[in-house]
Amino acid sequence: MKVTTTPAQELALSNCAYCSAAEIAKFLLPGRDYGWALIGSNMVLNVKAHESIQEGQIALNAIQRRNAKVSSGDEISVAKFLAPDKGFKLVVVNLELEFVKAKGKSEQLDAQTLGQELQRRFVSQVFTVGQKATFEYCGINYVFNVSHTLVEGQKENDTNVIRGMLCPETAFLFETNPGSGIKIVNQRGGTTSNIFKQKDLNFQKLGIGGLDLQFQDIFRRAFASRVFPPHVVSRLGISHVKGLLLFGPPGTGKTLIARQIGKMLNGREPKVVNGPEVLSKFVGETEKNIRDLFSDAENDQRMHGDHSELHIIIFDELDAICKARGTTRDSTGVHDGIVNQLLTKIDGVDSLNNILLIGMTNRKDLLDEALLRPGRLEVQIEIGLPDEKGRLQILRIHSTQMKENSFLASDVNLEELAARTKNFSGAELEGLVKSAVSFGLNRQVNVEDLSQSIDEENIKVTMNDFLQALHEVKPAFGAAINTLEMYRTNGMLNCGDRHRHIRETAMTLVEQVKSSERTSLLTFLLEGPSGSGKTALASTVAIDSDFPYMKIVTSENMVGLTEATKCGLITKVFEDAYKSPLSIIILDEIERLLEYVNIGPRFSNVILQTLFVLIKKLPPKGKKLMVIGTSSMVHVLQSMDLVGAFNVTLNAPNLEPNDVKKVLQEIRVFAPQDIDTAVRALDQEIPIKRLLMLVEMAAQGKGGEGAADVYAGKKKIDINHFFECLHDLA
Template sequence: MQAARCPTDELSLTNCVVASEKDFKSGQLSIKTTPTQKFVFTVKTHSSVVPGTIAFSLPQRKWAGLSLNQDVEVSVYNFDPSRQYVGTMTLEIDFLQKKSVDSNPYDSDKMAIEFIQFFSAQAFSMGQQFVFSYCDKLFALLIKDIEAMDPSILRGEQSSSKKRKIEIGLLHGNSQVIFEKSESSSLNLIGKAKTRGSRQSIINPDWNFERMGIGGLDKEFSDIFRRAFASRVFPPDIVEQMGCKHVKGILLFGPPGCGKTLMARQIGKMLNAREPKVVNGPEILNKYVGESEANIRKLFADAEEEQKRLGANSGLHIIIFDEIDAICKQRGSMAGSTGVHDTVVNQLLSKIDGVDQLNNILVIGMTNRPDLIDDALLRPGRLEVKMEIGLPDETGRVQILNIHTAKMSQANMLAKDVDIKELAVETKNYSGAELEGLVRAAQSTAMNCHIKATTQVEVDTEKAQMLQVSRSDFMASLNNDIKPAFGSNQEDYSSYIMNGIVKWSNGVSDILGDGDLLVQQTKNSERTPLVTVLLEGKSYTQTLLTLYNVTFPFYITINCKQNHFTRLLVFTLQGRKLLILGTTSRKDVLQEMGMLDSFSTTIHIPNISRGEHLMEALELLGGFQEEERATIAKQVKGQTVWLGIKKLQMLIEMSLQVRCHFLVGIKWIFPPLSY
C-alpha cells in the first residue's frame, strides 16, 4: 500500500491511521516501512481515502520516517491480552507550539482521564510521537515508558509488585497514564498523575473499609463487586466482543442505620471515577408540571453527552438516590394523586434502559421499603443487583466499634479495661448507627464526670486533660441510653420471666419439651421456615411459657395495649425463619372467627386443678414455712382447685403481706376453703 496524507485535521488528532472501508474495517495494523522496521497503529476508516492507500498524520510520518506515496507493507496485528495490555504508560509532554505557551496550571489527573477516554483501545509504542488536544490547547507527547498490566488485575485480584516492560501495548480503561513535562518546558503541571504511582485497577488502591468508616459489610461489598464492577475491570474491547453490558443499577435495602447510605457514598471514592451525584429522593419532586421529569433528565445529561462523544470509552457516572421509594412508588398505587410519581418513574426507566439506553452509568438506590418500589425498576437491566444490608454480626460489630473508637485509642483516651470484643458480644442486634450512638453516649458519660454544676456549669480543665472513656461508661450507656430498635427487648423479657417457670407437674415439662422441638424445627428445618403455634388456656397460664427458652436473635411481644407491629417490621420479617406464638384464653372466639386454621398446631395450657399439684407449686414458689404448707395441704386434700400459676403467685404475695395472721393468708389464697 502507499502512504497518503491524513484527510482531515480532526482525524490527525486521533493517533489512528486512516484507510478505506474496502481495505480494512477496524482493529490494529502492523506497518512495515523497511525490512527491519515496523510500527503498530490503530486504524479508522474514511470515505475519502483511496483504496490501496493508507493515510498518516504529520507526527506519524515524522516518527516512522515516512514520505508521501512511499510503499509500505501492511498486515493485521493481534494483541496478546495476557502480555500486551498497558498497565502504566509514561508520557513526556510539552506545548506543541511555543506561541501557545501560558502559565495556567493543568491538572494532570483530569488530563489522564481525558487521555484514556479519547485513546482507549488504541495501540502505542515506545518512542512514539503524537499530538493531544486538551482544554483547546495542542500538546506534543512522547512515550517514554510502557509497563504491561498484571493479568491478575483482570481477575479482580491484588496486583503483584513485579513490573514488566513492553515495546508495544494496547491502552484500556484501567491503564494508568503519567505525564512528565520535558526538561525545557514551561508547562505548569499539577495533580497526582505527574508522578509515578501503582494504580492499575478500577478500584482505588487507597480504598479500605475501616478507613472509610464502613465495617461489617465485607461480604456484601464482595457480592456487589462481583455483580456490578467485574465487567468494568476488563478492557472495553473485550467486553464489547463478549456482547456484555455493564450492570446499571444496584438497590441497597434493609433496616435503618445499617450502612446503606454510607456504603453508596463511599463507592464513588472507592472507584477511579467521577464524584457521584447524590440525590435525596424527595428533592426530585416539584409542584410545577414537567419539572420533576426535567430534574431526572439533568442527572443523566453529563453521561449522555459523554457517551455520544466517546462511546464505549466513556467514563463511569454514578448517580445515588437516597430514599428512592419516595419517587419510585408502584405506578397507579396512589389514588387521587396528580400522577407526578408515575411520570417520574417513567422518565427514570427511559433513561436507565430506554430506547437510547446508557452504558456508562451506575444508579444506586437506597430504601427501607423495597416493597413500595415499582416492579419495572427492579428487573434485570435496571436496578438488577439487590443487596440487603442487614444488622452486623459479631465480627462486623467488632469492626464498627474499632472504627468509632480509633481516634480515642490513638489519643490514649480509651481506657485499657475497654474490651471491644466484649462490647460486640453485648450489643447483639445493634445496627451500625446504634453502635456509633453507643460510643457517643459513653463519651458523654465520661465527659459528664468532669463537669462541675454549681451556680454555673463549668469544666474541670485539670481533670479533663486526663479524660478517658472506661468500660463502666460503655456499660452505663448500654443499660440506660442505647437500645436496639431491632432485636430482643431484654426489659420486656425480664418482666415476663422474673419468677421463672414453675414446673408444678410433668405436664408442664412436656409442654416445654414440645416448645423446644418447635424452636429447633424453626431454626433447622428448610422445609418449614414458618411455624405458627397457638397456646390456649385460661387467663394467666400462657404468657410465661411463650417466652421460655427463646433463643432467636430477634423476638417481639405484641398485645392489645402496646402494639409495635409496624409495616416496616412486617417487611423486615419477610423471607426469614419465623416462629409465631399466639396466646388466647378464648379459643372459642378464634374458632368462630375462623382463625384457628392459621396456626400449624395448638397446645393446651392447663390450670392447676389438683391439690397435689398446688402443693408442688407452693413448694417451688417458696414463701411458706413447712408447718404452713402442711396446714394448706390439709385444707386442699381431696379438693378441686382451679387457678393459673400467675394468679397463684399474686395471691401468695398478697398473703405474705398479712402473714402476722396465718389464717388470713389462707383466706387470701383459698377463700372457699377458709370458711
C-alpha cells in the same frame, strides 16, 4: 549503614543499591557478583560493589530513598536477605506506570515490548508490593509502582506473599491512571480499566463494616464488566448494568455505601440527589430536572463512545418520587412523569451505557415495578442488619482513633460488645460509641465550675461506659426483653413435671429452629385455662432462646384502634422479624386480638385473615421465625380453623395438689407444718396466677403490713389468715 547518593545517573536507573568492594561479601549470592539486602524494614534490593563508595555507606537513588523514607546522610539498617526455599519466583506482577516528570502529551506503549525490556533490565531482582522503581524507555524516564504480586505456588486467597524474584517467565500487567497521558496497548489478560482509585477494595479503610458480602455482590453485578476493556465487553455481547437499588432498614449503611462507591471510583464526581429535591411546582420542570441529571453523560457518550467515563447518579429516598404509577392521589401526574422520564433515560430508545443509577429506599414495596425490571434497577441488594462479625468490624471502625490516641481503656472488650448488640444497625452502633464517649468525657467535667481546665491526658472510655451506653441506646429492631420480663414478674417457679415437660418441649422446638436447615418457620399454640401461666411460659421460652428479635403482640397495646390499624401493627411486627436472622413473635391471647365476644359481632374477620396469612408465611431465605400463640379459649380458635395453622399445640394445665405443694415449698412463705394444710384447703386444681394472688393477700397480714418480712424470711404466713383470704376469694 550511612545513606549516600548513587554514583552515576545510569546506575540510578538500574534499581540496584551500591556498597564498597570491601563489604560486598556480606551480601553476595553463591556464584553471583551481586547480593540481596533488606534495606530498612521492607525493601529488598540487589547490592553491587562500586569503587567510589566508602565502607559503611550504602548508595540509594532518589526513588529508593523515598521508599525507605530516609535522606542522604541518614543511618539505615541493612541486612543480608535470605530468600525462601520455594514460592519466590514471580509469576505475575502488576505495575502502575507514570512519567517521572509530568508531560503535556500522551505516549502509547506496547505491553509486550515493554514487558520484554523490563525483564531484560530487572531479571533476578526482588520486588515488594508498594515499591517504586525508575527506568528509561525510548528516551523517556518512567516510574512504576508494584501494586500486586503473584508468586509460584501461591494460593488465590493467600494475601500474605508480598514479594518475589523477577524471572524470565514473569508476566507483567500494566495499569495507568486516566490523566497520566500513558496508554497501554496489546496487553494480554488482566485488567486495563482504571475505574477504581484503590487497587485493593479494603472496606474497613473506607469506614464500612459488616457489609463485605453485599459489596462483593455489588462489585460482581455492577462493576466487574466495567473493569474489562470495552472491546472485551463488546465481544461478549453484553451491556453494562445501569441501575443498582439498595434497600433495607434505616441506619444500615445504604447512603454510606453509595457515598463511598463515589469515592472509590476515578473520573466524574457522582451526582447526589435527594428524591424530593427534583420536584417542582411548574409543569414540566420536574421532568427537565431529571433530563439535566443525564445531560453530561449523554454529551460524554456522544463524544467518546464506549471509552466514555462512568457517570454515577445517586438517588436518596427514591420512594419519595418513584412511587407506583397511578397510586398518588394528586391530579398533576408529576410522580408518574418522573418514573416515565427515568425509564426513558435508563432503558429507552437512546439509552446510555456510561451511567450507573444508584437508588436507595427503606420501602422497596412502594416503588414502581417497571423500575425493577432487568435493564433498569436490576441489581437489588438488601442491606440488612449486621451479624456479630459485622458488628465487631463496625465497632472497630468507630473506636480506632480512640485506641490510636490512647483514649480507649484496656478493659474494653469489643468482641463482648459485638455479642451483646444483637439487631443493632450500623448507625445505632455508632450511637452506642458516642454514648460511651459521653460518659467518659462527663467524668472530666466539673458541672459546678465549667471554667476549670480539662485534663485531656486522663480521658478514658472504659468498658463500664459502654455497658451504661447499652442501657441508653436501644436497637429499633431489638429484643423486647424488658417487656417480656413484665409478664413473669415472679420468675418461673417449679410447677411440677407437667409444666416442666411443656417447657422442655418448647425449648426443643426452639433448638430445632436454630439448628435445622429445613425448619425456617415453626409455630406452636400454648393453650390452657385462664391464669395457668401461658404468657409467662411463652415469655420465658422467648428470653431463654436468646434470639436477636423478640416481640410480643398483645391486645392491651391496641385498645381503641381500628381493624385496619391493628392489622398494620401486627404486619409490621412480622416484617421487622424478617429483617433478623432469628426471631420469635408471641401472639398473646389470640381471641382478644380477634376481638372475640360471646354475643353480637363475634370476631374480626379482617384480623383473622391477617393472622392466617402471617402465621403460615415463610420468612425470606436465610431468616428463621418462631411464632408462639397463647389462648384461653381454644374451642373458639378451633371453630375458626385457626388451631390448624399452628404446627404444634401444647396444653398448660392448672396446678394439681402436688404441683401446689412444690410451688409453696419453693416460695418458702409457709411454715413446713402448714404447707400440707394449705394444700388440702385449696381446690383440686387451681391456676398458678390465682395461687400467687392468694399467697400475696395472706402475706399482707391482718393489718395490711408484713409482706416484706414474709418474703424476706423473717416470719411466715399465719395459716388461719390464709384460710380467711381463701374464703374471701371463693
